Amino acid sequence: MIDKAILRKIEHTAIIAEDGLIVGLIGGVVLFSVIQIVMRLFFNSGFIWADELIKMFVLWATLVASISASRENKHLKIDLISNLIAPQYSMLLQAFNALITSGICIIIAWHAFRFVGLTFDFDEKVLIDIPAWIAYSIIPIAFLLMSFRYLIACIKHLSRYNKPLR
Amino acid sequence: MMILLALLCLVGTPLFAIIAASAMIGYQSEGIDLMALVIEILGLANMPFLSAIPLFTVSGYLLSESGAPKRLVRLTNAMLGWMPCGLAIVSLFACAFFTAFTGASGVTIIAIGAILYPALKTDGYSEKFSLGLITTSGSLGLLFAPSLPLILYGVIAEVSIDDLFKAGLLPGILMLLMLSFYCLWVGRHSSREIKPFNFDELINAFRESAWELPLPIIVLGGIYSGFFAVSEAAAITALYVICIEVLLLKEIKIADLPRLMRESMLLVGGILIVLAVSLASTNYMIDSGVPQQLFFTISSVISDQFTFLALLLLFLLILGAILDIFAAIVLVVPLLLPVANQYGIDEIHLGIIFLSAMQLGYLTPPVGLNLFIASYRFDKSIAAVYAATLPFFAILFISVILITYWPTLTLFLL
Numbered sequence: 001m002i003d004k005a006i007l008r009k010i011e012h013t014a015i016i017a018e019d020g021l022i023v024g025l026i027g028g029v030v031l032f033s034v035i036q037i038v039m040r041l042f043f044n045s046g047f048i049w050a051d052e053l054i055k056m057f058v059l060w061a062t063l064v065a066s067i068s069a070s071r072e073n074k075h076l077k078i079d080l081i082s083n084l085i086a087p088q089y090s091m092l093l094q095a096f097n098a099l100i101t102s103g104i105c106i107i108i109a110w111h112a113f114r115f116v117g118l119t120f121d122f123d124e125k126v127l128i129d130i131p132a133w134i135a136y137s138i139i140p141i142a143f144l145l146m147s148f149r150y151l152i153a154c155i156k157h158l159s160r161y162n163k164p165l166r
Numbered sequence: 167m168m169i170l171l172a173l174l175c176l177v178g179t180p181l182f183a184i185i186a187a188s189a190m191i192g193y194q195s196e197g198i199d200l201m202a203l204v205i206e207i208l209g210l211a212n213m214p215f216l217s218a219i220p221l222f223t224v225s226g227y228l229l230s231e232s233g234a235p236k237r238l239v240r241l242t243n244a245m246l247g248w249m250p251c252g253l254a255i256v257s258l259f260a261c262a263f264f265t266a267f268t269g270a271s272g273v274t275i276i277a278i279g280a281i282l283y284p285a286l287k288t289d290g291y292s293e294k295f296s297l298g299l300i301t302t303s304g305s306l307g308l309l310f311a312p313s314l315p316l317i318l319y320g321v322i323a324e325v326s327i328d329d330l331f332k333a334g335l336l337p338g339i340l341m342l343l344m345l346s347f348y349c350l351w352v353g354r355h356s357s358r359e360i361k362p363f364n365f366d367e368l369i370n371a372f373r374e375s376a377w378e379l380p381l382p383i384i385v386l387g388g389i390y391s392g393f394f395a396v397s398e399a400a401a402i403t404a405l406y407v408i409c410i411e412v413l414l415l416k417e418i419k420i421a422d423l424p425r426l427m428r429e430s431m432l433l434v435g436g437i438l439i440v441l442a443v444s445l446a447s448t449n450y451m452i453d454s455g456v457p458q459q460l461f462f463t464i465s466s467v468i469s470d471q472f473t474f475l476a477l478l479l480l481f482l483l484i485l486g487a488i489l490d491i492f493a494a495i496v497l498v499v500p501l502l503l504p505v506a507n508q509y510g511i512d513e514i515h516l517g518i519i520f521l522s523a524m525q526l527g528y529l530t531p532p533v534g535l536n537l538f539i540a541s542y543r544f545d546k547s548i549a550a551v552y553a554a555t556l557p558f559f560a561i562l563f564i565s566v567i568l569i570t571y572w573p574t575l576t577l578f579l580l
Contacts, residue, residue, distance in 0.1 A: 065435020
């Protein structure tokens with residue numbers, strides 16, 4: 001059995017990393033946007049890479065926030081049925097939803113991984129001279145982590161489903 | 167297969183997963199490599215002005231956690247409180263203004279409603295009226311710049327966001343005025359004392375809000391004059407809000423900043439991930455001619471614009487009742503736009519119809535966001551909140567019909 005304390009520590013570190021990354025990325029978007037405005041207004045110029053960097057930051061922030069949202073199951077969904085049925089069955093339904101989502105995420109992660117591999121082979125560049133695979137690597141990582149989170153959620157829901165029966 | 171996905175939708179599987187699955191099934195059937203989905207997700211990084219959405223959301227969250235809502239209520243009260251039924255009208259205007267600046271995520275009810283609801287009851291308004299008023303007001307500023315749904319519609323429909331901002335102005339004012347007249351009508355027999363206009367209070371309220379007052383001027387002035395792009399205005403707003411609320415007024419602790427940023431990004435991440443995967447599914451649907459088929463099917467039944475608009479309204483009401491406004495924009499607009507074009511409906515006008523109809527969705531069960539937030543915040547049953555909002559809903563519904571069939575109102579300022 002893996003030590004629970006270690007697992008909890010990993011979870012805790014992951015949460016701090018996610019939050020820190022979100023703050024850093026949004027802060028970066030603000031910072032570089034303002035720098036671009038100042039450059040445009042006062043020096044009539046700007047950095048060619050800044051706009052692309054801002055857009056890349058928004059993409060990263062979106063994906064990191066998605067990982068974060070999967071932690072609390074905060075993703076947008078239409079939820080008509082779970083309020084109408086008994087809580088016990090609702091648990092089962094949520095476990096099912098989490099399992100499906102986890103499966104879909106792992107498929108996307110796999111194809112994203114293949115895609116990143118391709119950009120690595122072709123030596124593609126973004127932001128003038130940065131290897132593209134670094135910028136794109138967030139996609140397989142994000143979907144892999146989401147898949148993992150939903151798998152955990154599925155197991156949690158199932159374990160809760162069993163409890164009231166005992 | 168698609169029926170299976172629709173079923174998953176109804177049982178509450180996250181939308182982004184269902185949409186991604188539908189795109190992958192489509193690709194698979196056409197023999198396209200599934201890597202195409204990943205390339206479409208990357209397309210998110212090529213959308214113009216997209217950074218405006220996270221930045222305005224962060225600013226809105228910070229503002230609602232600070233003392234700004236209180237100051238806004240005081241200022242609006244000093245400006246409009248002298249009117250008959252003053253406080254009800256103050257509620258409408260303060261909420262509309264705040265919603266425009268904070269997106270339409272329900273924070274208005276929590277930030278402003280929580281101040282006004284007890285004040286309205288103390289001022290002698292019935293509980294039912296107060297509850298309905300605050301719940302309705304929670305999404306009232308949707309059509310005013312720089313609200314998030316407007317920006318998102320502009321990004322998706324690829325129309326000028328500046329034009330959308332101008333177009334939303336008069337329809338938004340129409341909604342405000344119609345609700346204000348309803349408040350006056352309800353309060354026509356009340357013996358409530360009319361408070362005299364107090365110039366000193368106005369000056370003091372202005373002074374208290376001095377730091378926040380430049381905000382609408384920077385944002386709206388900057389955008390309307392063409393001085394700033396929307397995304398630039400959003401960046402300035404975010405920086406300015408952080409500077410005044412965190413560093414200057416110190417109403418938000420620096421230690422709380424990461425938590426607030428994360429909370430606001432959860433909403434944004436949820437919207438943008440749906441946008442990212444639906445870039446793939448809508449492109450696939452457009453490539454395989456779904457809009458044309460849709461138009462073909464509809465046009466075999468409906469030939470004139472009038473009936474089409476009626477059908478559109480009905481569809482949007484149902485859509486708004488089951489789907490969040492942001493997801494609805496992302497999923498439905500790309501397919502709806504070409505069809506509406508065939509019926510000669512202007513893209514900007516369609517946007518305003520879409521958003522104003524979706525605004526009603528905030529007040530309709532089963533998933534109306536405002537109903538849930540008000541019920542939670544004010545500890546009332548959903549049914550009670552729903553009953554309280556009905557007259558307001560009826561008025562907004564009439565205004566939506568006016569907006570739909572009177573395009574000049576929307577297009578006049580363009």
